[in-house]
Amino acid sequence: MTTPKPTGPPDGGWGWVVAAAGFAVNGLSYGVLRSLGLAFPDFAEYFDRNAQETAWVSALALAVQQAASPVGSALSTRWGARPVVMVGGILTSLGFVFSAFAHSLLHLYLGLGVLAGSGWALVFAPALGTVSRYFSRRRVLAVGLALTGNGASSLLLAPALQLLLDNFGWRGSLLLLGAVTLHLTPCGALLRPLALPGDPLALPRSPLAALGLGLFRHRAFLVLTLGTALVGVGYFIPYVHLAPHALDRGLGGYGAVLVVAAAAVGDIGARLLCGWLADQGWVPLPRLLTVFGALTGLGLLAVGLVPVVGNEDSWGGPLLAAAGVYGLSAGSYAPLIFCVLPELVGIGNVVQATGLVMMLLSLGGLLGPPLSGFLRDETGDFTASFLTCGSFVLSGSFVYLGLPKALPSCRPASRPGTPPPEMGELLPVPQIALLSPGDPHSTLDTTC
Amino acid sequence: MMTEYSNLSLESHNLSVTAAPITSLPVKEEMMTKAAPITSLPVQEEMRTKAVPIISLPVQEEMTTKYSNLSLESHSISMTVERPNMPVEKNITLERPSNVELTCQFTPSGNLNSVNVTWKKGDKLLEDNYLVNTTGSILYTQYRVAIINSKQMGSYSCFFGEKKQQRGTFNLKVPEINGKNKPLITYVGDTVVLICKCQDCLPLNWTWYSGNGSVQVPIGIPVNDKYVISGKHANETKLKITQLSEDDQGTYWCHAIFELGESEGHVELVVLSYLVPLKAFCAIAAEVVLLVAIILLFEMYTQKKKKPSDDGKEIEQGEQLKLDDSNGIENSGPRHRKNESVGQ
Numbered sequence: 001m002t003t004p005k006p007t008g009p010p011d012g013g014w015g016w017v018v019a020a021a022g023f024a025v026n027g028l029s030y031g032v033l034r035s036l037g038l039a040f041p042d043f044a045e046y047f048d049r050n051a052q053e054t055a056w057v058s059a060l061a062l063a064v065q066q067a068a069s070p071v072g073s074a075l076s077t078r079w080g081a082r083p084v085v086m087v088g089g090i091l092t093s094l095g096f097v098f099s100a101f102a103h104s105l106l107h108l109y110l111g112l113g114v115l116a117g118s119g120w121a122l123v124f125a126p127a128l129g130t131v132s133r134y135f136s137r138r139r140v141l142a143v144g145l146a147l148t149g150n151g152a153s154s155l156l157l158a159p160a161l162q163l164l165l166d167n168f169g170w171r172g173s174l175l176l177l178g179a180v181t182l183h184l185t186p187c188g189a190l191l192r193p194l195a196l197p198g199d200p201l202a203l204p205r206s207p208l209a210a211l212g213l214g215l216f217r218h219r220a221f222l223v224l225t226l227g228t229a230l231v232g233v234g235y236f237i238p239y240v241h242l243a244p245h246a247l248d249r250g251l252g253g254y255g256a257v258l259v260v261a262a263a264a265v266g267d268i269g270a271r272l273l274c275g276w277l278a279d280q281g282w283v284p285l286p287r288l289l290t291v292f293g294a295l296t297g298l299g300l301l302a303v304g305l306v307p308v309v310g311n312e313d314s315w316g317g318p319l320l321a322a323a324g325v326y327g328l329s330a331g332s333y334a335p336l337i338f339c340v341l342p343e344l345v346g347i348g349n350v351v352q353a354t355g356l357v358m359m360l361l362s363l364g365g366l367l368g369p370p371l372s373g374f375l376r377d378e379t380g381d382f383t384a385s386f387l388t389c390g391s392f393v394l395s396g397s398f399v400y401l402g403l404p405k406a407l408p409s410c411r412p413a414s415r416p417g418t419p420p421p422e423m424g425e426l427l428p429v430p431q432i433a434l435l436s437p438g439d440p441h442s443t444l445d446t447t448c
Numbered sequence: 449m450m451t452e453y454s455n456l457s458l459e460s461h462n463l464s465v466t467a468a469p470i471t472s473l474p475v476k477e478e479m480m481t482k483a484a485p486i487t488s489l490p491v492q493e494e495m496r497t498k499a500v501p502i503i504s505l506p507v508q509e510e511m512t513t514k515y516s517n518l519s520l521e522s523h524s525i526s527m528t529v530e531r532p533n534m535p536v537e538k539n540i541t542l543e544r545p546s547n548v549e550l551t552c553q554f555t556p557s558g559n560l561n562s563v564n565v566t567w568k569k570g571d572k573l574l575e576d577n578y579l580v581n582t583t584g585s586i587l588y589t590q591y592r593v594a595i596i597n598s599k600q601m602g603s604y605s606c607f608f609g610e611k612k613q614q615r616g617t618f619n620l621k622v623p624e625i626n627g628k629n630k631p632l633i634t635y636v637g638d639t640v641v642l643i644c645k646c647q648d649c650l651p652l653n654w655t656w657y658s659g660n661g662s663v664q665v666p667i668g669i670p671v672n673d674k675y676v677i678s679g680k681h682a683n684e685t686k687l688k689i690t691q692l693s694e695d696d697q698g699t700y701w702c703h704a705i706f707e708l709g710e711s712e713g714h715v716e717l718v719v720l721s722y723l724v725p726l727k728a729f730c731a732i733a734a735e736v737v738l739l740v741a742i743i744l745l746f747e748m749y750t751q752k753k754k755k756p757s758d759d760g761k762e763i764e765q766g767e768q769l770k771l772d773d774s775n776g777i778e779n780s781g782p783r784h785r786k787n788e789s790v791g792q
Contacts, residue, residue: 086740168725175729186739186740
C-alpha cells in the first residue's frame with residue numbers, strides 16, 4: 001500500500017473533461033428539475049388536481065435532492081465519486097420511468113420527488129466536489145463553467161420538453177426524460193478518481209464520520225455554514241417570485257420575461273466572468289464571497305424597492321437594472337461558495353463539505369419561497385418579500401466577514417497580489433495545517 | 449303577439465361611443481304620449497304591415513307588459529360620416545330567449561331628415577318593429593325584437609342612406625363552446641376525461657358524439673361502462689373514457705343545446721401504444737451503455753499504456769466499480785483513492 005506522493009491538482013487536461021461532466025450533471029439535475037414545470041398543467045388536468053398540489057412534485061424533488069446531499073458526499077467519500085454518481089444516474093432514471101406509469105399524484109411524488117430526488121442527491125455534490133479537486137488555479141472558472149450547466153440545459157430542455165409533451169403526452173415524456181437523465185451515468189464514469197496531497201490518510205470509520213460532521217469543528221467552516229444558511233433563505237426567492245413581482249409592478253407579460261431573462265443572463269455570464277476573475281487571485285476568495293453576497297443582498301433590496309411602472313408597454317428600466325445587478329451578483333456568488341471550501345477545509349474534505357453546504361442551502365430554500373409568498377399575501381405586493389430576502393442575504397454576508405481573509409487583514413504584505421503560478425495552489429502554506437480535522441488552525445483566523 | 453313573449457328577457461344592445469342617450473322605455477313613452485311621428489308599427493315581424501306612422505298605444509302597452517319580466521339588453525352601434533364605408537359589427541351572445549333592442553346612432557354631415565333608414569335581417573328587409581328618432585344632430589334608430597327561437601338568430605343590420613350606405617351589423621349567436629385546441633395524447637389501457645366548457649353560460653343539455661370523418665355517432669347510447677358522461681346540466685361537461693384502445697382515437701364533439709340553438713366544441717384524442725416511446729427509450733439506454741463502455745475501455749487502455757512508465761514509479765491500481773448495466777467490466781480488489789495514478 002505504499003503510495004508515491006501524489007502531485008497536486010492537474011489544473012487542466014482531464015480536469016476539463018471533468019468540468020464538462022460537471023456541466024452535464026448540473027444540467028441533467030437542476031436543469032431538468034426547472035423545466036419539469038412545463039408538464040404540470042398536464043398533470044393537473046389528468047389527475048384533476050390544482051396547480052399547488054402539482055407544484056409539490058418539484059418542490060419535493062428539490063428538497064430531497066438538497067437535504068440528502070450529505071448522504072451523497074458521504075458515500076462518495078467511502079467509495080469515490082465515480083460509482084456514486086453512476087448509481088445516482090440509474091436511480092434518477094428509474095424514478096422517471098416509474099412515474100411515467102403513475103396512476104395518482106402520489107406516484108409522482110414518490111417517483112419524481114423521492115426517487116429521482118435521491119438520485120440527484122447522489123450526483124450533485126460528488127460531481128461538483130470532483131471538479132474542485134481537479135483544479136486549483138483555475139478552480140473558480142471550472143466550477144463556474146460547471147454551474148452554467150443548469151441554465152444552458154433549461155434553455156434547451158424547455159422547448160424540447162414542450163415538443164415531447166405535444167407528441168408523446170406526459171407519460172411518454174417522463175419515460176424519455178428517464179432516458180435523458182440516464183446520461184448521468186456516463187458523466188459519472190468520466191469522474192476519474194484523483195489522489196491529492198490533502199486527502200485523509202484513512203477512510204472514515206463510521207457513517208457519521210463519513211458525513212463530515214467533524215468539519216463543523218472548524219471555526220471557519222462553522223462561520224461559512226451560518227452565513228450560507230442565512231443567504232440560502234433569500235437566495236432562491238427570485239427563482240420563484242421575480243416574474244410575479246415584475247407583473248405586479250405593472251409590466252406586461254413580455255416585460256416580465258425580459259426581467260427574468262436579464263437576471264438569468266447576468267447569472268450565467270457572471271459565473272464565468274467571476275470564475276476567471278477570482279482565479280487571478282487578486283482578491284482572496286472569502287473576501288469576494290462577502291462582497292458578492294452583499295451585492296446580491298443589495299440587488300434584492302433594489303428589486304423590492306423599484307417603483308411601480310407606469311404602463312404595461314414600458315420595458316421596465318429600473319426593475320431590469322435591479323434584476324441585472326441581482327443576476328450578476330448571484331451568479332458570481334454561486335461558484336464562490338463552492339470554491340472557498342478547499343481553503344477552509346482542505347481539498348480532501350471538499351466533497352463532504354459540498355454536501356453539507358447543499359443541505360444548508362436547502363433549509364433556506366424550503367423556508368424562503370413560502371415566507372415570501374406569505375408576506376406577499378399579507379402586504380399585497382412583493383416589496384416586503386424582497387426586502388426580507390435581501391436582508392437575509394445581507395446578514396449572511398455580514399457573517400461571512402468572520403471568514404479568514406474576508407477582511408483586509410493587517411498581515412504583513414508578504415505575498416504579492418497574484419499567487420505564484422508555479423506553485424499551483426491558491427493558498428500554499430496554511431492549507432496543510434488543516435490536513436487532519438480537529439487540529440487547531442489558528443493560522444487561518446483573521447488576525448493582525 | 450308580443451304578449452305571449454312577456455316572460456322573455458329583454459336584451460338591448462348598445463355600443464355607444466358618443467355620450468348619447470340610449471333609447472329606452474322613457475323615450476318610447478315620450479313618443480307615445482307626445483304622439484311624435486314614428487315610422488313603423490311596433491308589431492311582430494310576421495304580421496308585416498306598411499310602415500305607416502301610427503301610434504298604437506294599447507298594442508304597445510300590451511307588448512311591453514307581456515315582455516316586462518324579461519331582461520332588457522340594449523346594444524347600439526355608433527357611426528359617423530368621417531369613417532365612411534367601414535362596416536361596424538357587434539357580436540351578441542344570447543343564451544335564452546330575450547327581448548332584444550338594437551340601436552344605431554348616426555351622425556350625418558348633411559340634413560338629418562333626408563337620410564333613409566332601413567333594417568335588414570340577413571338579406572331580408574324588415575319593415576316593422578323599428579323606430580327612428582333624432583336628437584340634435586344625431587339620428588337614432590332602434591329595432592326591437594323578441595328572440596324566442598333559433599330561426600330569429602342571425603345578423604341584423606341597420607342601414608343609413610341610399611347611395612353611400614352606412615351599415616351597422618349585430619350578429620346574434622349562441623355562446624361558444626371551448627373544447628381543446630391541442631390533441632390529447634393518451635396511451636392504450638389508460639383512462640381519459642374530455643372536457644367541454646361554456647364560459648358564463650348554462651346550456652339546457654349536453655350531448656357527446658364521436659366523429660369519424662363527417663359522420664357523428666352519439667355516445668352513451670346504449671349506456672355502458674366505457675363511457676361516463678357527467679355534468680349534463682352545468683356549464684361544463686365531462687366525458688370519461690376507460691380502457692382506451694387505438695380504435696378510440698379520433699375527434700369527439702360536444703353539443704350544447706340552448707333554447708335558441710345549438711353550439712358545439714371538439715376535442716381530438718390520440719391513443720398511442722407504449723411501444724412508441726419505449727422504442728426510443730431503449731435506443732437511448734443502449735447508447736448510454738455504449739458510452740459508459742467506451743469511457744471505461746478508453747481509461748483502461750490509457751492506463752495500460754502508462755504501466756511501463758518512465759520514472760519507475762510503482763503504480764498500484766484497483767478499481768471497484770458498481771455498475772448495474774456495465775458490459776461486464778468488473779475489477780476486483782479494494783479501491784484506494786490515493787493509489788490511482790494521476791491522469792495527466
